[in-house]
Amino acid sequence: MGQRKILDVLRGETVFPPPVWMMRQAGRYLPEYREVRKQAGSFLDLCYNPDLAVEVTLQPIRRFGFDASILFSDILVVPHALGRDLRFEEGRGPLLTPIDASGIAKLETSGFHDHLAPVYETVRRLRRELPDETTLLGFCGAPWTVATYMIAGHGTPDQAPARMFALEQPEAFSALIDCLADCSADYLIRQIDAGADAVQIFDSWAGVLDELSFERWCVKPVARMVAKVREKHPDTPIIGFPKGAGALYAGYRRETGVTALGLDWTVPLGTARRLQAEGAVQGNLDPLRLIAGGEALHEGVDAIVEALRHGPFIFNLGHGITPKTPVEHVEAMLKRIREAE
Numbered sequence: 001m002g003q004r005k006i007l008d009v010l011r012g013e014t015v016f017p018p019p020v021w022m023m024r025q026a027g028r029y030l031p032e033y034r035e036v037r038k039q040a041g042s043f044l045d046l047c048y049n050p051d052l053a054v055e056v057t058l059q060p061i062r063r064f065g066f067d068a069s070i071l072f073s074d075i076l077v078v079p080h081a082l083g084r085d086l087r088f089e090e091g092r093g094p095l096l097t098p099i100d101a102s103g104i105a106k107l108e109t110s111g112f113h114d115h116l117a118p119v120y121e122t123v124r125r126l127r128r129e130l131p132d133e134t135t136l137l138g139f140c141g142a143p144w145t146v147a148t149y150m151i152a153g154h155g156t157p158d159q160a161p162a163r164m165f166a167l168e169q170p171e172a173f174s175a176l177i178d179c180l181a182d183c184s185a186d187y188l189i190r191q192i193d194a195g196a197d198a199v200q201i202f203d204s205w206a207g208v209l210d211e212l213s214f215e216r217w218c219v220k221p222v223a224r225m226v227a228k229v230r231e232k233h234p235d236t237p238i239i240g241f242p243k244g245a246g247a248l249y250a251g252y253r254r255e256t257g258v259t260a261l262g263l264d265w266t267v268p269l270g271t272a273r274r275l276q277a278e279g280a281v282q283g284n285l286d287p288l289r290l291i292a293g294g295e296a297l298h299e300g301v302d303a304i305v306e307a308l309r310h311g312p313f314i315f316n317l318g319h320g321i322t323p324k325t326p327v328e329h330v331e332a333m334l335k336r337i338r339e340a341e
Contacts, residue, residue, distance in 0.1 A: 005067050010314075033056050057070070079149070096154070143184060147177060150176065159205050196236075201240050207242075207244015215255075230257070244264055249263070261279070282316045301336045305336075309340070
């Protein structure tokens with residue numbers, strides 16, 4: 001088996017130049033992805049079609065040779081598998097029927113894994129088809145972030161509907177979070193069973209919570225998930241990405257038990273270095289620098305590589321790549337990283 005550099009970093013080793021992958025690396029910035037997306041019919045159909053999901057997952061590996069490949073899916077397949085309706089509209093993103101306390105009490109878990117069987121099949125095929133040296137990442141959304149979409153029915157600027165629901169109906173919200181934590185942990189376990197080398201938990205809306213709510217709705221549910229996954233797969237690395245957590249990043253790894261921290265682009269590099277002293281970090285280029293290209297891209301890449309080169313570090317963006325990103329800028333970024341001295 002070829003050396004999987006990202007797994008070495010996740011075990012605490014320093015690898016230089018750093019290994020690299022990008023969140024949303026299979027996506028609309030790639031012309032070959034857009035072609036497959038047209039064939040699929042809908043975004044959800046693409047997520048649930050192993051033939052097409054494997055193809056789009058492999059596209060950025062073929063084109064760029066990233067050190068990790070991340071399963072192509074969506075965080076909202078979990079509520080979909082719990083019986084909630086889900087659709088994606090162009091220009092609006094994901095749409096669900098908002099859930100209330102009575103709906104939370106009726107969430108149906110019995111067919112959960114049957115619904116997600118195509119995702120597990122995609123993971124199995126990917127492990128067979130990927131180069132030996134490419135780390136295969138599974139993922140899910142964190143309970144808080146998934147719950148925000150379930151409560152509001154769509155994304156909102158600061159997820160106020162979910163924050164208010166959690167404050168006014170904490171028992172019902174706690175039941176929702178516990179259900180999502182347990183089902184999501186089982187989902188990750190099945191992905192690892194199918195061949196994922198490591199997994200990432202995306203908490204994209206962690207940054208909208210105050211300190212008390214962050215502890216209750218972000219830290220504790222992820223800690224519950226990590227413990228459950230480790231019971232079955234004690235050696236599988238888990239990356240936690242609490243986007244926007246700011247000063248609360250410091251306690252997140254210790255309190256959740258995640259192996260590595262994904263850092264958003266607002267995290268100062270001095271802070272990133274301090275966090276790196278406790279284990280691997282991943283990040284954290286501003287995706288807009290990748291769109292801008294040129295000197296803006298080079299100075300961003302150079303600053304990050306220089307700051308984090310002496311410890312366990314995976315180069316990534318501070319959030320997902322956006323559809324407007326020129327492919328040649330991704331090539332320029334990779335060249336800059338791979339030629340770092």
